[in-house]
Amino acid sequence: MSRLLPGARTDVLVIGGGVIGLAVAWRAARRGPGNVIVVDPGHGRGAAGVAAGMLAPVTELQYGEEPLLRLGMASNRRYADFAAELTEASGGLDTGYRRCGTIAVAQDSDDREELRELHAFHQRLGLDSTWLTGREARRLEPMLAPAVRGGLHVADDHQVDPRRLLTALYAACERANVLLHRAEAVELLVEGGRAVGARLSTGETVTAGQVVLAAGPHSHRLPGLPEGVLPAIRPVKGQILRLRVPDAYRPFLSRNVRAVVRGQHLYIVPRENGELVIGATTEEQGYGTTVTAGGVYELLRDAHELIPGITELPLAETSAGLRPGSPDNAPLLGPTALPGLVAATGHYRNGVLLTPVTADLVSEYLATGEVPELARPFTPLRFSPDRSTTKASA
Ligand code: GLY
Numbered sequence: 076m077s078r079l080l081p082g083a084r085t086d087v088l089v090i091g092g093g094v095i096g097l098a099v100a101w102r103a104a105r106r107g108p109g110n111v112i113v114v115d116p117g118h119g120r121g122a123a124g125v126a127a128g129m130l131a132p133v134t135e136l137q138y139g140e141e142p143l144l145r146l147g148m149a150s151n152r153r154y155a156d157f158a159a160e161l162t163e164a165s166g167g168l169d170t171g172y173r174r175c176g177t178i179a180v181a182q183d184s185d186d187r188e189e190l191r192e193l194h195a196f197h198q199r200l201g202l203d204s205t206w207l208t209g210r211e212a213r214r215l216e217p218m219l220a221p222a223v224r225g226g227l228h229v230a231d232d233h234q235v236d237p238r239r240l241l242t243a244l245y246a247a248c249e250r251a252n253v254l255l256h257r258a259e260a261v262e263l264l265v266e267g268g269r270a271v272g273a274r275l276s277t278g279e280t281v282t283a284g285q286v287v288l289a290a291g292p293h294s295h296r297l298p299g300l301p302e303g304v305l306p307a308i309r310p311v312k313g314q315i316l317r318l319r320v321p322d323a324y325r326p327f328l329s330r331n332v333r334a335v336v337r338g339q340h341l342y343i344v345p346r347e348n349g350e351l352v353i354g355a356t357t358e359e360q361g362y363g364t365t366v367t368a369g370g371v372y373e374l375l376r377d378a379h380e381l382i383p384g385i386t387e388l389p390l391a392e393t394s395a396g397l398r399p400g401s402p403d404n405a406p407l408l409g410p411t412a413l414p415g416l417v418a419a420t421g422h423y424r425n426g427v428l429l430t431p432v433t434a435d436l437v438s439e440y441l442a443t444g445e446v447p448e449l450a451r452p453f454t455p456l457r458f459s460p461d462r463s464t465t466k467a468s469a
Contacts, residue, residue: 079256079279085112087441088272088283090260090297092118094237095419095426096289097244098434101164103287104251106438112281113248114273116259119241121291123427125315125396127344127352128171128240129331130154130428131232133202134179141200142452143405147425149449150432151231157431158235165246171236173347177331180212180219180226182380186335187224194227204229216328218382234331234344237427260290263299263416270415274299285441287417292362292399294407294420304413306458308421309400310362313355314370316378317392318385320349327351327384336377343378343385351388353378356395364395398423402458408436409446409454417441418455 086108089096092115104111129135132147158172181187197204205228212226213219248255259276263286272282288294292310320327328351333342344352356370371393378385401407401421406429411418419437422429436450446454 079112079254079281083112083279083281084283085110085254085281086284087111087287088281088285089113089287089289090273091115091121091289091291091294091420092255093121093289093291093426094123094241094244094430095291095422095433096287097241097248098430099287099289099419099437100253101244101247101251102434102438103441104248104253106442108284108442110252110254112254112256112283114256114258114260114275114281116257116276118245118255118257122313122396122398123237123241125313125394126237126427127315127342127354128235128237128427129177129232129333129342129344130234131177131229131331131333132428133197133204133229134177134227134232134333135424135428138196140405143425144200146406146432146449146453147428150429151233153431153435154233154235161240161243161247164250165243166250168243168246169239170243171239171346172233173235174233175330176228176230177232177333178207178212178215178226178228179333180223180381182220182222182334182336183224189335190225190227197227202229203231216330216332218328218384219332220381220383223381232331234346235427236346240427240430260297263297265299265301265413268414270413285415285417287419287437287441289419291420292397294399294418301413303459304411304416305407305418305420305455306402309359310397311400311423312358312360312364312395312397314358314366314374314393314395315352315354316371316374316390317394318351318353318388319391320345320351320388322349324388325349327388328382332381334381336380339373339377341374341377341381343382350391351385353385362397364397366393366395370395398426406433406453407455408433408450409440411455412459
């Protein structure tokens with residue numbers, strides 16, 4: 076971790092060193108303009124260090140979220156190249172990107188009707204989604220419970236290992252001469268109606284040509300941020316479990332499995348190294364990340380209904396993270412109403428999926444001052460009274 080020189084100045088200052096901040100910094104350093112500094116009190120300690128890493132634009136799709144689907148599909152299509160470039164740029168670190176597909180299954184006739192409607196919705200949108208009988212689902216995944224009544228096979232919803240992704244991004248940033256500084260931004264500096272840098276918890280200040288706010292659910296709480304520039308971002312807690320599949324039981328599952336159980340999204344993500352991730356609760360109770368007995372119980376109970384064999388597996392880890400939820404659950408990308416301040420936050424359930432496209436779109440905006448077409452529905456200006464969407468704060 077580097078130190079800053081007194082009166083440090085940079086072209087781009089990124090506030091927040093999670094997957095989004097690091098990916099934007101890496102891409103911005105490669106593309107220009109100039110120098111990039113990332114400040115975070117504990118790089119990589121945010122939601123991505125907890126997340127399962129399902130890349131699921133289709134099976135995470137909610138009705139009415141078609142613009143988000145387009146963004147998610149664009150990011151999913153970029154993932155293979157992004158992961159390969161990152162492996163090269165990081166000196167050979169693997170991200171755990173795996174093209175495994177996903178099945179979404181139904182346990183009873185009500186669930187099955189809902190999945191049928193979802194399948195019809197997928198078909199109307201031209202998405203690759205195939206209906207499975209219960210028997211066909213079990214043929215693909217023999218560990219599924221006999222009670223599974225049907226499902227959808229979505230061949231293009233894949234996975235990445237977010238912890239490996241973070242490690243690779245961190246190394247790629249260092250190799251691209253991004254300065255990763257362990258400090259908290261405690262105040263946004265604004266001069267003449269423009270963001271010009273930040274004051275840090277270390278007492279240092281950094282001045283910058285452009286400031287990127289990528290601090291997840293803390294983004295809107297940065298002191299000095301003028302009112303109305305960013306909407307409030309909700310912290311939405313997700314508890315998650317990591318189990319370990321012994322060699323003798325492999326392959327336990329070959330693809331991601333998901334279902335809606337008692338109204339909660341449940342997913343099980345099997346990694347090639349034997350880790351099996353079960354997630355996640357959805358709780359809106361502030362900024363706490365305590366793992367509760369109730370959260371672990373519900374995840375295990377619901378996962379056991381889908382895959383009875385999971386109770387045989389060692390439980391390796393429990394953890395919880397905070398998803399950053401914007402008012403419409405879509406990300407905030409690009410210029411804000413404050414010149415010099417650029418947003419890359421509010422990714423809610425899709426931060427890991429949207430990392431490549433966010434890095435590309437935000438770094439393009441930083442370099443050109445133009446909001447790329449794909450980012451236009453997602454600028455924070457949609458929450459501002461003046462809704463102009465291009466060149467707003469270059
Ligand atoms: N993308 C899954 C989750 O947020 O739980």
